[in-house]
Amino acid sequence: MAITLENVGIAVRDIEATISFFTDLGLTVLGRTTVRGEWADTAVGLDGNHAHVAMLQTPDGRGRLELFEYLHPDAIETEPTRPNEVGMHRVAFSVDDLDEALEIAARHGCHPLRGVATYEDVYKLTYLRGPSGILVMLAQELGRS
Secondary structure, eight states, X not given: OOOOOOOEEEEOSOHHHHHHHHHHTTOEEEEEEEEESHHXXXXXXXXXXXXEEEEEEOTTSSOEEEXXXXXXXXXXXXXXXXXXXXXXXXXXXXXXXXXXHXXXXXXXXXXXXXXXXXXXXXXXXXXXXXXXXXXXXXXXXXXXX
């Protein structure tokens, strides 16, 4: 059996702010729609499911995020996920300029949880809190001499 990762789905409180954050980082919007109806109720397992949806893609075409802003049932606010919690952890992106990516994130009010780390002279990386509390890892591969 062949298997391919299609996308990572994330429920957000404000789809416009979240789209703005990820498109400023370089992702593109592939499409937007509003879903509802019996098929959506069945697929998601929620009665009366009604949501705005946007599909975003990384520039290389390999990674996709599907964002959902629920209109019904009401979105349930929870505490943001911490790095050591079991369950959905984070979404990670490779960037070619971490400093520039952090400047973009800062314009959206998003900053590293603690700072920028260097892993064995291979990567500079950090975790930050994106829109709706999404945990985002940004990593830049360092050149080897």
